[in-house]
Amino acid sequence: MRMPDTSELLLQVEGVSLAFGGVKALRDVSFDIRKGEIRAIIGPNGAGKTSMLNVINGFYHPNHGAITFKGRTRAQMQPYEASRGGIARTFQNVALFKGMSALDNIMAGRTLKMRRGLLWQMLRYGPALAEEIEHRHRVEEIIDFLEIEAIRKVPVARLPYGLQKRVELGRALAMEPDLLLLDEPMAGMNLEEKEDMSRFIIDVNNHYGTTIALIEHDMAVVMDLSHRVAVLDHGVKIADGTPDEVKENQGVIDAYLGVAH
Amino acid sequence: MIGLGQFLEVLIGGLMSGVLYSLVALGFVLIFKASGVFNFAQGAMVLLAGLALVRSLDLLVAWGFPLWVAIIFGISFAAVIMVITAWLIERLVIGPLVNQDGLTLFMSTIGVTFILEGAAQMIFGSDAYPLRLFPTDVWLLFEDLFPGGILVNKLDVWGGFIAGILVAGLAIFFERTKTGRALRAVADDHLAAQSVGIPISWIWFVVWLAAGLVALVAATVWGTKLGVQFSITFLALKALPVLIIGGLTSVPGAIVGGLIVGAGEKIAEVFLGSYIGGGIEYWFAYVLALAVLLVRPQGLFGERIIERI
Amino acid sequence: MLYREAGQFKTTYAEDMAIFPIRQDRMAIAILLGIAFIGVPLLADFDIWPFGSDYLLRAILLPFLILALAAIGVNILVGYCGQISLGSGAFMAIGAYSAYKLGTGVHIPLAWLGFAISIPPLPVLLAILLGGLTAASAGILFGVPSLRIKGLYLAVATLAAQFFFDWVFLRVSWFTNYAPSGSVNAPTLDFFGLNVGTPIERYLLCLIFVTVFAVLAKNLVRGNLGRQWMAIRDMDIAAELIGIRPLYAKLTAFAVSSFIIGVAGALWAFVYLGSWEPLAFSIDRSLQLLFMVIIGGLGSIMGAFVGAAFILILPILLNRIPSELGVPLSTETITHLEFIIFGSLICYLLIKEPHGFARLISLGKEKLRLWPFPY
Numbered sequence: 001m002r003m004p005d006t007s008e009l010l011l012q013v014e015g016v017s018l019a020f021g022g023v024k025a026l027r028d029v030s031f032d033i034r035k036g037e038i039r040a041i042i043g044p045n046g047a048g049k050t051s052m053l054n055v056i057n058g059f060y061h062p063n064h065g066a067i068t069f070k071g072r073t074r075a076q077m078q079p080y081e082a083s084r085g086g087i088a089r090t091f092q093n094v095a096l097f098k099g100m101s102a103l104d105n106i107m108a109g110r111t112l113k114m115r116r117g118l119l120w121q122m123l124r125y126g127p128a129l130a131e132e133i134e135h136r137h138r139v140e141e142i143i144d145f146l147e148i149e150a151i152r153k154v155p156v157a158r159l160p161y162g163l164q165k166r167v168e169l170g171r172a173l174a175m176e177p178d179l180l181l182l183d184e185p186m187a188g189m190n191l192e193e194k195e196d197m198s199r200f201i202i203d204v205n206n207h208y209g210t211t212i213a214l215i216e217h218d219m220a221v222v223m224d225l226s227h228r229v230a231v232l233d234h235g236v237k238i239a240d241g242t243p244d245e246v247k248e249n250q251g252v253i254d255a256y257l258g259v260a261h
Numbered sequence: 262m263i264g265l266g267q268f269l270e271v272l273i274g275g276l277m278s279g280v281l282y283s284l285v286a287l288g289f290v291l292i293f294k295a296s297g298v299f300n301f302a303q304g305a306m307v308l309l310a311g312l313a314l315v316r317s318l319d320l321l322v323a324w325g326f327p328l329w330v331a332i333i334f335g336i337s338f339a340a341v342i343m344v345i346t347a348w349l350i351e352r353l354v355i356g357p358l359v360n361q362d363g364l365t366l367f368m369s370t371i372g373v374t375f376i377l378e379g380a381a382q383m384i385f386g387s388d389a390y391p392l393r394l395f396p397t398d399v400w401l402l403f404e405d406l407f408p409g410g411i412l413v414n415k416l417d418v419w420g421g422f423i424a425g426i427l428v429a430g431l432a433i434f435f436e437r438t439k440t441g442r443a444l445r446a447v448a449d450d451h452l453a454a455q456s457v458g459i460p461i462s463w464i465w466f467v468v469w470l471a472a473g474l475v476a477l478v479a480a481t482v483w484g485t486k487l488g489v490q491f492s493i494t495f496l497a498l499k500a501l502p503v504l505i506i507g508g509l510t511s512v513p514g515a516i517v518g519g520l521i522v523g524a525g526e527k528i529a530e531v532f533l534g535s536y537i538g539g540g541i542e543y544w545f546a547y548v549l550a551l552a553v554l555l556v557r558p559q560g561l562f563g564e565r566i567i568e569r570i
Numbered sequence: 571m572l573y574r575e576a577g578q579f580k581t582t583y584a585e586d587m588a589i590f591p592i593r594q595d596r597m598a599i600a601i602l603l604g605i606a607f608i609g610v611p612l613l614a615d616f617d618i619w620p621f622g623s624d625y626l627l628r629a630i631l632l633p634f635l636i637l638a639l640a641a642i643g644v645n646i647l648v649g650y651c652g653q654i655s656l657g658s659g660a661f662m663a664i665g666a667y668s669a670y671k672l673g674t675g676v677h678i679p680l681a682w683l684g685f686a687i688s689i690p691p692l693p694v695l696l697a698i699l700l701g702g703l704t705a706a707s708a709g710i711l712f713g714v715p716s717l718r719i720k721g722l723y724l725a726v727a728t729l730a731a732q733f734f735f736d737w738v739f740l741r742v743s744w745f746t747n748y749a750p751s752g753s754v755n756a757p758t759l760d761f762f763g764l765n766v767g768t769p770i771e772r773y774l775l776c777l778i779f780v781t782v783f784a785v786l787a788k789n790l791v792r793g794n795l796g797r798q799w800m801a802i803r804d805m806d807i808a809a810e811l812i813g814i815r816p817l818y819a820k821l822t823a824f825a826v827s828s829f830i831i832g833v834a835g836a837l838w839a840f841v842y843l844g845s846w847e848p849l850a851f852s853i854d855r856s857l858q859l860l861f862m863v864i865i866g867g868l869g870s871i872m873g874a875f876v877g878a879a880f881i882l883i884l885p886i887l888l889n890r891i892p893s894e895l896g897v898p899l900s901t902e903t904i905t906h907l908e909f910i911i912f913g914s915l916i917c918y919l920l921i922k923e924p925h926g927f928a929r930l931i932s933l934g935k936e937k938l939r940l941w942p943f944p945y
Contacts, residue, residue, distance in 0.1 A: 365924060371860070372916030376909070379906040539741070540741055543736065544737050547734065554718070554723055554726070
């Protein structure tokens, strides 16, 4: 397995706490993501994993703590800043644009890269058309990469779950992100689909050098794919390290198997 | 210079017409709470109930029945009409749309509005029909305190009284009865409710029926005040801003929102109308709702929703 | 000729992204445009029934074109961007009255500053387009709440626009040039020295407007901006997280939509009505436009045409058919029947086919492509 070539930090989360009314989703969590690595966040249900991703891309604003992304520290991210800064995301329950085709979904991921204004688009001539075609080329590369050529014009609502997940990954890739957040990319998939998805994740990491943070429940997948694993339980980070270190950690075993407190 | 007496008179008049808005708004809240449907058709239901009542009443009186018999049968007839309406709406429209988003459901209730308005007028006629169920004469209060005293319409007092009973009844229904509990469960998550064995289509029928009966009550008061006629549906539209101001899910919110709108628009009309040209009443409620939305989107009594992804 | 796309290979993305990628569709649309631009005027010129009578042009085709244009505007906001609007009538009114003011000359006395702003009467075309721009600015203004409030709440915000502007044009007599009856007359329709007067001229004028705007709108909805609108409609949170700014997407939808609706409003007043009162743009108009969009198809430019045609033709059929059959209905019954049919159709379509008749047509085309095989 390829190790990340650098230990430079891409993202650092320090002492983040997040509460909804009385419910504490995250308590003083700190961890970092290095450039080029595949970083896993695991934990039992309700451990705060998705909340963590939501904090990273600005959908939730933490009550305390700081987030350092690409060397800039701030108390909270804004969704638009995060996406412009190169953070892309897939969702636990597929969040595709249901009324649009697979192609349009992925094209929508190019929004930030497209520059032509309303008037040019209205005429759809000259520079506007050229831009549209240029981005179509990039999107077709992604479609090839994900092997979804046959379904590009199908409205995504009609696609089976596994393919929807793939289109969603495509949409995130279309943003050419520096950091890709994957929220349970393999939930509800069969073995074969999981293998496909794992291959895509490794390829993305290898070929494009994209840093990836993923949440996953399948331990075999997590241990095989990731360079480092952080474990959350009840909003607290209870372990952090290489897959092997985490596997041996008594706290992690207790959290998963449950112990009498 | 406008005296305190006149101000109070305007205020009381406004509050009382606010009660009318509240009556319609209650029907909206009921349906929204239980099914998440923003029911544009509530005004049409008031029209339907009112027409069914007033026409059967007139007919029975014309046949020579004593008034009290006619009233009882008229109200029963209108109630039966509302039962049938609720059943048909659940069967044919809301049931089949069960998993659709709020916008689709909302537009379907606009469709229902048109069906009800068309059918009600086709069957029962489309003139203005006077209804006399409550006294409409006035009391003169505080004659010794203010020059000229304060005029209060008895009908308004009746309206307030009825609204109070209705709210109390609904509160008991929601909090104490088994159906009420099931209803709140359906409102929270209809799939989960279904999986624990709550018969969802029955619940929705009950809700639409309750809204229909509330519409009937509203029709008795409104009809007495304005006559039963098509324009009632436009006035009933004002229940929408009332809801926004009070908060979509709150029964007390519907009452308070109604009072605020009623009093606000009357006061604005009397005290501002002369400066910017009359007829402010026409839009005041909506613009007030817009202002509330910008400051407090969930309304005065609504619950804030945490978005998840 | 069979409806087949076999043998039509696309070798560039530009070809694949054309409005009508299938040759037969291109031919159909060319024929349709040919009939509309050349056929109808010729038939009218030769006095061939029913084109010879003014009735068809004046009472059917003219309102059809203008309302279809307005429905395109409504569809951009409601069908593409998912922002419900019950105030389209108000934006038509804004277009109409601002075009009227600009076409007859604006005079704003600023007595306290000691001078007045005066704009001489503008040419009609300019007045109509500026009327659209005014409606667009109002649209942006009333679109701002949509950033904080969603769905049903927005419906009430747009109702506020509807009732407020109803009132403004009824009560503020500056807008009606102090006409005592509140009813105003359109300025003469001069376009670059050509006077547009006869029904056929009016028809062609509206046809040009509609064709141009339909193409521009189609370009927008299949481009980047259109994708942003649909993304906001389908899942606004995800859209925001991939870098779509809700502010920009929603306000452009409001602006473009209100612009088109405003132009349609100006045409409705100037070209179709000639003289009008605020009542012409009441909430009934708003609901009618919404119905056209639902019936024709949410999120479809063609649907706007289908919906407008349906809504205009149904009352005529209801009027004609029973009386042909010897059971004439009273006007009231027809109105009520219309209500019931429209309402039922809305419910039926929302349940069975949320994308309206336009979707049924494209399903039909798909079937035709495979014919005689079922799949």
